[in-house]
Amino acid sequence: MTVAATAGLSDLRSFLHGLPGVDHVGVEARAAALATRSIKADSKAKAIDLAIRMIDLTTLEGADTPGKVRALCAKARRPDPADPSCPPVAAICVYPAMVPVAAAALAGSGVHLASVATAFPSGQAPLEVKLADTREAVAAGAGEIDMVISRGAFLAGDYTRVFDEITAVKDACGGAHLKVILETGELGTYDNIRRASWLAMLAGADFIKTSTGKVAVNATLPITLVMLEAVRDFRERHGRIIGVKPAGGIKTTKDAIKYLVLINETVGDDWLHPDRFRLGASSLLNDLLMQRTKLTTGHYAGPDYFTLD
Amino acid sequence: MFEYAPAPESRSVVDLAGSYGLFIDGAFDSGKDGNVFKTVNPATEEVLAEVATAGPEDVDRAVAAARRAFGPWSELPGAERAKYLFRIARIIQERARELAVLESLDNGKPIKEARDVDLPLVAAHFFYYAGWADKLAYAGFGPDPRPLGVAGQVIPWNFPLLMLAWKVAPALATGNTVVLKPAETTPLSALFFADVCRQAELPPGVVNIVTGAGDTGAYLVQHPDVDKVAFTGSTEVGREIARTVAGSGKRLTLELGGKAANIVFDDAPVDQAVEGIVNGIFFNQGHVCCAGSRLLVQESIADSFLDSLKRRMATLRVGDPLDKNTDIGAINSAAQLARISELSEIGSAEGAERWSPECSLPERGFWFAPTIFTGVTQAHRIAREEIFGPVLSVLTFRTPEEAVAKANNTPYGLSAGIWTEKGSRILAVADKLRAGVVWANTFNKFDPASPFGGYKESGYGREGGRHGLEAYLA
Numbered sequence: 001m002t003v004a005a006t007a008g009l010s011d012l013r014s015f016l017h018g019l020p021g022v023d024h025v026g027v028e029a030r031a032a033a034l035a036t037r038s039i040k041a042d043s044k045a046k047a048i049d050l051a052i053r054m055i056d057l058t059t060l061e062g063a064d065t066p067g068k069v070r071a072l073c074a075k076a077r078r079p080d081p082a083d084p085s086c087p088p089v090a091a092i093c094v095y096p097a098m099v100p101v102a103a104a105a106l107a108g109s110g111v112h113l114a115s116v117a118t119a120f121p122s123g124q125a126p127l128e129v130k131l132a133d134t135r136e137a138v139a140a141g142a143g144e145i146d147m148v149i150s151r152g153a154f155l156a157g158d159y160t161r162v163f164d165e166i167t168a169v170k171d172a173c174g175g176a177h178l179k180v181i182l183e184t185g186e187l188g189t190y191d192n193i194r195r196a197s198w199l200a201m202l203a204g205a206d207f208i209k210t211s212t213g214k215v216a217v218n219a220t221l222p223i224t225l226v227m228l229e230a231v232r233d234f235r236e237r238h239g240r241i242i243g244v245k246p247a248g249g250i251k252t253t254k255d256a257i258k259y260l261v262l263i264n265e266t267v268g269d270d271w272l273h274p275d276r277f278r279l280g281a282s283s284l285l286n287d288l289l290m291q292r293t294k295l296t297t298g299h300y301a302g303p304d305y306f307t308l309d
Numbered sequence: 310m311f312e313y314a315p316a317p318e319s320r321s322v323v324d325l326a327g328s329y330g331l332f333i334d335g336a337f338d339s340g341k342d343g344n345v346f347k348t349v350n351p352a353t354e355e356v357l358a359e360v361a362t363a364g365p366e367d368v369d370r371a372v373a374a375a376r377r378a379f380g381p382w383s384e385l386p387g388a389e390r391a392k393y394l395f396r397i398a399r400i401i402q403e404r405a406r407e408l409a410v411l412e413s414l415d416n417g418k419p420i421k422e423a424r425d426v427d428l429p430l431v432a433a434h435f436f437y438y439a440g441w442a443d444k445l446a447y448a449g450f451g452p453d454p455r456p457l458g459v460a461g462q463v464i465p466w467n468f469p470l471l472m473l474a475w476k477v478a479p480a481l482a483t484g485n486t487v488v489l490k491p492a493e494t495t496p497l498s499a500l501f502f503a504d505v506c507r508q509a510e511l512p513p514g515v516v517n518i519v520t521g522a523g524d525t526g527a528y529l530v531q532h533p534d535v536d537k538v539a540f541t542g543s544t545e546v547g548r549e550i551a552r553t554v555a556g557s558g559k560r561l562t563l564e565l566g567g568k569a570a571n572i573v574f575d576d577a578p579v580d581q582a583v584e585g586i587v588n589g590i591f592f593n594q595g596h597v598c599c600a601g602s603r604l605l606v607q608e609s610i611a612d613s614f615l616d617s618l619k620r621r622m623a624t625l626r627v628g629d630p631l632d633k634n635t636d637i638g639a640i641n642s643a644a645q646l647a648r649i650s651e652l653s654e655i656g657s658a659e660g661a662e663r664w665s666p667e668c669s670l671p672e673r674g675f676w677f678a679p680t681i682f683t684g685v686t687q688a689h690r691i692a693r694e695e696i697f698g699p700v701l702s703v704l705t706f707r708t709p710e711e712a713v714a715k716a717n718n719t720p721y722g723l724s725a726g727i728w729t730e731k732g733s734r735i736l737a738v739a740d741k742l743r744a745g746v747v748w749a750n751t752f753n754k755f756d757p758a759s760p761f762g763g764y765k766e767s768g769y770g771r772e773g774g775r776h777g778l779e780a781y782l783a
Contacts, residue, residue, distance in 0.1 A: 021730040038313075261311075
């Protein structure tokens with residue numbers, strides 16, 4: 001690990017506050033400019049399949065039941081029952097209580113199983129509770145853990161606490177991959193998003209993720225751009241590739257393709273892969289399937305031709 | 310790699326005739342001598358149309374038509390003139406796609422830019438000055454400011470329709486009439502604008518368009534019945550016009566060249582500064598008088614900043630201007646390409662280090678890869694002369710004082726950029742820069758409400774905003 005791991009609060013603080021600032025007008029203009037790219041024909045077809053392969057198909061509701069989760073798992077394995085050429089999604093993302101059901105439903109499919117943990121979505125629980133939450137999810141079969149940071153501690157400037165929590169959760173993950181949710185919609189500024197990204201990466205995150213999907217502002221293009229710049233710069237300095245996962249509010253094929261363009265023109269090829277980039281979404285999948293069918297058949301099929309799960 | 314399939318904008322939205330005449334007194338005619346010149350698509354060298362060359366008698370007729378129209382036009386209540394300008398603005402918006410494609414074809418600029426920058430600004434200028442037409446008494450130029458008469462306007466090829474808008478909109482709002490000469494390599498959008506004027510039922514003679522080369526422009530600015538000359542273009546031609554006009558009693562505004570410094574301090578927002586530098590010099594192929602053609606970067610961050618800049622430049626998409634994903638289009642003419650190439654050769658010969666990303670350029674047409682020169686000093690010609698192409702000269706500085714001194718050490722003074730997260734530094738440095746426009750943490754931002762113009766050899770007078778009215782009022 002890094003200097004920061006052993007360093008005291010003041011070093012971590014001075015490092016994070018020494019990162020170059022983000023000009024919010026500039027970053028939003030850049031994201032908006034990239035959003036005008038026109039992706040057609042063959043490149044659109046490839047982008048759609050890649051986007052499907054990058055989806056963390058998610059259900060995080062109080063009303064989730066084994067039946068609902070099993071249905072979603074079936075969808076994840078074979079998103080379009082009518083077309084075997086359609087690839088499966090990257091992963092299913094559920095609450096810890098649903099992990100055993102999902103693990104059984106996904107067995108042998110190659111679809112990863114992710115579980116949110118650490119008192120998702122607020123993170124407002126004692127550390128021991130968060131760690132137990134994590135261990136249980138991993139023990140039940142989750143290969144990926146989506147944790148939340150303590151935004152309260154981060155905003156209070158207690159970076160060491162956030163750092164230590166992430167390292168502790170990482171430890172509790174064992175072999176499972178760790179995605180760290182920054183909850184960017186609660187961090188207030190792009191400067192904070194860049195700092196939180198670095199904090200999470202230094203503490204051992206395998207992925208940094210924008211949002212829980214439970215607050216007013218979830219993933220946006222400029223937020224994701226700032227995070228992509230952070231993983232790019234982190235690799236330059238530390239040689240390790242960290243993944244990025246925007247989540248929440250990505251609903252259409254157009255939206256998804258904008259994220260792929262963003263990757264393509266800022267961090268490049270190495271992140272154009274489901275191991276490095278995920279889209280946390282649920283309704284997005286059917287829109288991708290609808291566009292995919294349109295490209296192969298030349299006409300749009302109605303919503304009833306795609307399964308509701 | 311995620312390759313983008315071609316996404317060409319359709320050419321069929323533009324109905325091009327084989328030949329175009331002069332627009333005088335509300336009608337098109339072929340000119341007295343019947344001389345013509347060809348205008349080509351610089352991306353393919355295909356001839357787009359033949360256009361009439363206006364001789365002295367044609368210019369006479371145009372000025373006479375403008376003179377006849379001046380009386381009634383200037384006597385209209387401001388609110389009535391505003392109606393015509395609002396109508397023109399709306400028609401431009403309705404025909405924006407057609408005009409954007411046309412501009413891209415004739416100029417070589419990417420459709421993305423014509424569509425998202427040029428055309429919206431053209432319409433915005435007409436809307437803005439339409440709003441002033443009935444409020445001139447409150448513009449700060451006395452209780453009853455009067456128009457000057459006939460304005461002779463000569464515009465460049467880099468933003469053909471936008472420069473037309475900058476000239477025509479304030480002239481008409483203030484009650485003047487116009488004879489405008491577009492550039493020889495980009496006459497078409499001005500002729501389409503003539504059609505917009507007819508569609509708006511603008512009275513004949515209020516706007517006249519005479520096409521041709523430098524001679525036509527010279528007849529126009531020398532014409533004894535022209536009251537006001539407005540020119541945008543090279544400093545060399547601007548000087549000649551100033552000499553011609555001197556002592557004639559004509560009013561003159563000049564918007565000329567530039568060699569703007571884009572200053573990056575060590576506390577800049579790096580990723581956005583890189584964007585700003587790229588936009589500053591590669592926007593519109595660097596055919597921008599206010600282009601940030603000198604990068605002044607603080608020496609302490611120069612190496613890593615240049616790495617970031619090069620990485621970003623490698624993603625620029627150069628090619629077919631009509632492709633919606635093209636970032637950098639064609640150089641406007643063979644002559645301009647020759648000038649850019651020549652100055653770049655001189656840069657190399659003088660010892661600066663030249664770098665361009667790998668990019669395959671089309672075989673036909675006029676193309677120049679985005680280029681930066683590092684190791685440039687104030688003594689290099691590429692640090693002093695306007696290249697007017699996608700070529701950036703990179704210099705370093707150690708302190709804010711040195712940055713200001715180097716930025717100001719140029720015969721020009723049109724624009725400058727400052728990149729720092731420190732607000733007090735922005736204010737302190739901007740105060741010392743001798744440039745008409747200073748952008749902070751952004752570059753090449755235009756708005757009709759904001760005056761634009763230069764210091765020193767970058768010209769005099771202001772266009773845009775309330776200030777832009779003054780050049781057309783007595």
